[in-house]
Amino acid sequence: MTGPATEPPAAGAEEKPSGTGPSREPQRPQPRRSFLSPFARYTLRRLLLIPAQLVFVLFILYLVIDVPPALTGTSPESLGAIDQGFVHLVVNIFTLNWGTADYLRYNLPWTQVFAYYLPPSIQLAAFALPIAAVLAYPVSLLAGWSRRPGLDAPVRLATLGAAMLPAFMLGTLVLNLIFFNYLDWFDDVPGQGLIPSSGYFFNHNGAPSWILYGLITRPTGFPLIDAILHHDWTITLISLTKTLIQASVVAVAYLAIFFRHARTIVRSVREEVYIAGARSRGVPEQTILWRHAARAVTPSFLLIFALTIPEYLGVQFAVEVAFADQFGFGYLIFAALVQGYLDPLIPLVFLIAVLVLVWALIVDLVAVRLDPRGVMSR
Amino acid sequence: MRHGSSARRPITSGSRRPSRAFPRVETRRPSLGILAVAPLLVPLVFGGTATGGSTERSAPTEPNSDLAAYEAIAERPRLRERWARRPPNLGFLVGAGMLLVYLVAGVSALFVFRGSLDTLPANAAWMNSATVIGPTQAHPFGVMPGFGTDLFDALWRAAPWDLGIVTSILAIDVFLGFFLGAIAGLNEGGLADAFITFVCDSLGTIPTFVLASITFAGLLAVAPGSVGLPVFVAVFGVILWPTMARTVRERARIVAHERYTDSARASGASFSRILLRHIMPNSVGPVLAQLPLDLAPIFFVLAAFPWYYNCQLPGGHPTPPFSPPVPYLVPILPAFSPLPNSAFPEWGYLLGFGTCEAFTFPGNFGYWWMYLFPLLAIVGLGVAVGLVCDGIERWRHFDR
Numbered sequence: 001m002t003g004p005a006t007e008p009p010a011a012g013a014e015e016k017p018s019g020t021g022p023s024r025e026p027q028r029p030q031p032r033r034s035f036l037s038p039f040a041r042y043t044l045r046r047l048l049l050i051p052a053q054l055v056f057v058l059f060i061l062y063l064v065i066d067v068p069p070a071l072t073g074t075s076p077e078s079l080g081a082i083d084q085g086f087v088h089l090v091v092n093i094f095t096l097n098w099g100t101a102d103y104l105r106y107n108l109p110w111t112q113v114f115a116y117y118l119p120p121s122i123q124l125a126a127f128a129l130p131i132a133a134v135l136a137y138p139v140s141l142l143a144g145w146s147r148r149p150g151l152d153a154p155v156r157l158a159t160l161g162a163a164m165l166p167a168f169m170l171g172t173l174v175l176n177l178i179f180f181n182y183l184d185w186f187d188d189v190p191g192q193g194l195i196p197s198s199g200y201f202f203n204h205n206g207a208p209s210w211i212l213y214g215l216i217t218r219p220t221g222f223p224l225i226d227a228i229l230h231h232d233w234t235i236t237l238i239s240l241t242k243t244l245i246q247a248s249v250v251a252v253a254y255l256a257i258f259f260r261h262a263r264t265i266v267r268s269v270r271e272e273v274y275i276a277g278a279r280s281r282g283v284p285e286q287t288i289l290w291r292h293a294a295r296a297v298t299p300s301f302l303l304i305f306a307l308t309i310p311e312y313l314g315v316q317f318a319v320e321v322a323f324a325d326q327f328g329f330g331y332l333i334f335a336a337l338v339q340g341y342l343d344p345l346i347p348l349v350f351l352i353a354v355l356v357l358v359w360a361l362i363v364d365l366v367a368v369r370l371d372p373r374g375v376m377s378r
Numbered sequence: 379m380r381h382g383s384s385a386r387r388p389i390t391s392g393s394r395r396p397s398r399a400f401p402r403v404e405t406r407r408p409s410l411g412i413l414a415v416a417p418l419l420v421p422l423v424f425g426g427t428a429t430g431g432s433t434e435r436s437a438p439t440e441p442n443s444d445l446a447a448y449e450a451i452a453e454r455p456r457l458r459e460r461w462a463r464r465p466p467n468l469g470f471l472v473g474a475g476m477l478l479v480y481l482v483a484g485v486s487a488l489f490v491f492r493g494s495l496d497t498l499p500a501n502a503a504w505m506n507s508a509t510v511i512g513p514t515q516a517h518p519f520g521v522m523p524g525f526g527t528d529l530f531d532a533l534w535r536a537a538p539w540d541l542g543i544v545t546s547i548l549a550i551d552v553f554l555g556f557f558l559g560a561i562a563g564l565n566e567g568g569l570a571d572a573f574i575t576f577v578c579d580s581l582g583t584i585p586t587f588v589l590a591s592i593t594f595a596g597l598l599a600v601a602p603g604s605v606g607l608p609v610f611v612a613v614f615g616v617i618l619w620p621t622m623a624r625t626v627r628e629r630a631r632i633v634a635h636e637r638y639t640d641s642a643r644a645s646g647a648s649f650s651r652i653l654l655r656h657i658m659p660n661s662v663g664p665v666l667a668q669l670p671l672d673l674a675p676i677f678f679v680l681a682a683f684p685w686y687y688n689c690q691l692p693g694g695h696p697t698p699p700f701s702p703p704v705p706y707l708v709p710i711l712p713a714f715s716p717l718p719n720s721a722f723p724e725w726g727y728l729l730g731f732g733t734c735e736a737f738t739f740p741g742n743f744g745y746w747w748m749y750l751f752p753l754l755a756i757v758g759l760g761v762a763v764g765l766v767c768d769g770i771e772r773w774r775h776f777d778r
Contacts, residue, residue, distance in 0.1 A: 049576075049579075052576075053576070053579060053580040053583065056576070056577070056580040057580055057581070057583060057584065060580075060581065060589075061592065064592060064593040064596035064597060065592065065596045068596050068597060068599045068600040069599050069600075071600055153469070156764075156768065157761065157765075160670060160760060160761050160764040160765075161757050161760070161761055163670070163671060163674050163760065164670075164673065164674055164677065164756055164757045164759075164760030164761070165753070165757060166674075166677065166678045166681050166682055166729070167678075168681075168682050168685060168686070168733075169681075169729070169733060169749070169753065172733055172737060176737055176743065257671065257674075260667060260670075260671060261667070264663075264667055307582070307624070310582060310583060310584060310585040310586065311585065311586070313585050314585035314586065314587050314588065314675070314678070317585070317588075318678070318682060321686060321690055322690070333588060334682075334683075334686050334690075337588075337591050337592070337595065337683065337712070337714065338683055338686055338687045338712040338713060338714075339712075339713060340595065340712075340713035340714060342592070342595060342596065345592055349584055349588065349589075349592065352583070352584060352585070352588070353583040353584060356583040356584075357583055360583075
């Protein structure tokens with residue numbers, strides 16, 4: 001007896017199990033197809049979150065800076081302005097209408113002042129971050145990997161102590177340590193930013209025309225690049241030396257913060273099954289460390305780096321003010337805080353938040369590319 | 379099995395007065411007096427371990443249930459037994475010893491300097507910058523001419539203030555960060571998790587010292603200056619928690635998917651019970667790792683702004699209007715300082731002003747004592763807390 005003719009299953013359709021009765025297996029919901037890859041979805045989600053986070057940061061700043069003075073006013077108008085004030089603040093900040101710097105000597109719009117002070121800070125960070133990475137990666141790996149207390153314990157103690165050492169203190173010590181040698185080398189003092197000091201210019205026929213106010217270089221604002229563009233090799237050398245000295249101080253101070261997190265990551269990787277497996281097969285310890293463990297900890301190191309960027313910025317600001325009286329974002333923040341000028345702090349912190357969020361996004365995306373499991377599950 | 383005689387004690391299922399071991403474990407609860415440090419004590423009280431967590435002591439379902447339950451409990455060593463089997467390492471003992479020294483210094487200062495604890499005594503004879511007194515037998519830590527005070531006396535006088543500030547800030551930090559981070563980790567993907575993570579990530583974009591300083595400066599506009607220090611402590615504690623919560627959440631969400639947590643959930647344990655008995659005891663590692671790091675920004679703010687205001691401010695050192703010229707650096711507090719007066723004993727303030735004053739004198743490193751001893755007091759406290767935290771963490775893990 002032949003059964004009813006059946007059509008062959010369509011291509012791609014699952015073959016049903018043979019049997020007489022209907023299949024009792026529950027129908028599994030088909031995963032919803034998306035036009036975007038998981039990586040693109042993750043990137044989009046993070047990008048959409050950034051404006052919301054910035055508005056929340058502004059809300060907190062508004063709450064602690066603008067609301068308390070309004071609350072002290074007894075008139076109903078001052079209280080009524082509280083709710084409207086936040087909307088105005090958000091609109092002004094996002095449209096770069098940040099007001100005028102009335103407490104600095106320039107009397108310029110804040111956007112212009114920030115444009116003057118941001119490039120030297122970026123130049124310092126561009127040197128400090130690679131130095132920190134070159135130092136942090138092997139030291140964290142070696143110290144975290146070692147089972148002997150001979151290496152781990154001293155490094156742990158040293159970093160603990162260094163983490164407690166305020167960065168301005170380290171900057172002051174280094175500055176005074178190299179002061180007289182530096183004076184002999186360049187006929188200049190090691191402080192006062194990333195360009196030669198006013199005393200140097202006084203002894204060498206004044207500041208060149210491309211250095212505004214004796215502080216700000218043109219056309220790019222980056223002292224090193226501008227010196228190279230103007231073929232002024234003496235200033236180039238001085239700027240490079242100053243940048244390297246300050247960047248090394250920033251890197252060492254930041255290393256203490258980074259190491260404590262990184263060590264925990266290395267410890268956890270050391271206990272992984274594949275590491276134990278490699279060791280049991282007789283793979284040399286150095287090969288396991290530098291080929292397997294080093295590769296495994298890289299995404300986690302990047303994540304730590306993304307999480308500790310604000311701490312890094314704090315360190316850099318302190319070193320900036322230790323080495324100079326009017327230089328970089330550190331000066332703007334410290335000068336505003338100690339003198340009680342809270343107005344510039346809202347755009348300043350907003351700018352820092354933008355920098356941190358964008359930088360953290362870039363680092364996270366690199367980490368996702370290296371290991372999608374870690375970040376995309378967050 | 380447990381050591382000692384209790385292992386040989388017969389257990390009867392219908393006993394009205396069970397053996398000592400059974401009810402003692404069941405009735406362990408944190409007392410109300412230790413609420414401030416409850417999060418850190420949770421793992422010790424409930425006995426969580428890094429590898430498996432505390433066992434859920436619900437009613438056993440096996441026929442020989444009492445015996446199984448007894449054995450399950452009896453195999454878990456108590457605190458004293460764990461201490462005996464695995465004594466803490468040298469680092470922990472050194473750290474605990476250092477903390478004890480700090481505690482003794484702080485408590486003794488309360489009695490020795492009763493009535494004048496909040497002001498540094500000024501001796502006009504020591505304010506002469508031409509004859510600066512270094513460390514001698516009479517002044518073991520030297521003299522700070524700006525304050526006109528003996529540095530040993532100043533650091534001792536400051537000990538109770540600093541220990542109080544640090545303890546209060548860290549208590550708020552741990553209390554909020556540990557609880558909220560654990561809740562977020564357990565409620566992964568939920569509304570609470572989304573809200574806590576959003577707040578943490580947003581506030582985490584601003585350097586801690588900047589946010590704390592701005593918040594404090596803003597609140598000081600409405601608060602009277604006399605409450606500056608309590609406001610500073612509250613603000614700093616609240617500002618620090620997102621960092622703690624983020625690290626705790628990462629660990630808590632791993633613990634939330636462990637088998638023992640799933641078992642507890644399947645056996646009907648409530649959210650709060652899972653949180654208190656499984657998630658928090660097994661998520662204490664990040665708290666111990668983060669705690670010493672949270673000390674640093676506190677002293678940074680207390681030290682950096684006095685240093686900057688007295689030393690680095692463009693235009694030179696600010697002097698009070700119409701003040702006669704003096705042969706020493708006059709200590710002045712910045713506009714938003716939490717300290718009530720410019721002669722207040724506080725380690726960060728002493729370090730900031732000492733650094734400024736020492737490098738103001740000609741002679742480069744010749745006046746090292748002015749910043750070295752305050753620095754040692756601060757670094758020593760951080761190292762002590764770090765060693766104790768690391769020691770506890772190593773003690774919880776066999777290997778680490």
